[in-house]
Amino acid sequence: MAQILVLYYSRHGATAELARRIAHGVEEVAGMEALVRTVPPVSTLCEQRADTIPESGPPYATTDDLRRCAGLALGSPTRFGNMAAPLKYFLDGTADLWASGTLIGKPAALFTSTASLHGGQESTLLSMMLPLLHHGMLITGLPYSEAALNATAAGGTPYGASHWAGADGGRPFTEEEVRLARALGRRLAETAQRLGVEP
Template identity: 70%
Template sequence: MSADSEAYVLVLYYSRSGATANLAAELARGVESAGIAARLRTVPPVSPDTEASLPPVPDSGAPYCTSDDLRHCAGLLLGSPTRFGNMASPLRYFLDQTSDLWLDGSLAGKPAAVFTSTGSLHGGQESTLISMMLPLLHHGMLIAGIPYSEAALMHTKSGGTPYGASHWAGANGSELSEDERTLCRALGARVGNLARTLAQGEAV
């Protein structure tokens, strides 16, 4: 993190229908409840065109993430809808471009967590969450999950896993359940507290 900037947790996600974006917003609220800023960023769709076909800034929603957004974060929350039990290709494409951060260890020792949404209850939430952890482990990040001390994890009837926050959107999409919101905010606060503590420790 650059010395002249405020510490922040990067909430980086890809969303098509808005469900993952809704999770991101709740996670950001949790982060900020821990006394550290949340920075919401997204990634553009992957285009089959050989030339750029999207504007450099999206028409609505969060701005596109830059390498510096990721490099200087104090912590990371990474989210994607499920694509056949894996993260969506736009997020994977973005992460594939971060070898310079891997080479200089920019993310090593920083806390991170993951989140996802699926159209079906058993549509690959856990495998998608784990797929997002793998590149973060290669970057040397410290993965935080949701502990079972969070009561909502035991009685949720929709999303929520120890591997990360999740949402069961259904075929036509749906609002986040109260348990899903609770678990998002708990995970955001957990990463926020870890990031704030570690960032303060580095400044000492």
């Protein structure tokens, strides 16, 4: 089974739920498996380290997970129109993969959640593309052939999957948001298969 790494940071759970939906889409493709991983929060104290294994949820990602994956789905909540610091911190530690060209030619997709409908979904997705383009990854978005993209009144963009979580993070997923998240996972997995990406 080829693995698609679904890597995210989530503070209140909305981005984590979006990651699960994308993982379901990945696993709808025969021969593909979703490997769900997260990153620890960034400490405000210098040199403080998180436990190696989180108390709950998926394990923390390592650069070996990136090295072995056939494709990457990268997700973050929006922080002032940008990805959250913990995810950026993790990506900043991937210079060895960049130097060796490990991720060149692998497909990638993006996802985010926001507190407000116009809270920076698209700019966050675009900000997450930048380090992946430097790594030589191939960005897959959502084409308008996905009918839910034309029907959504909440999350969902051509740049990637998104969810309008609401100010308290408890706004339920819409039918369109779920469809688009699964479609993104499927598209990413199918693209990896077509490319014949070898870890």
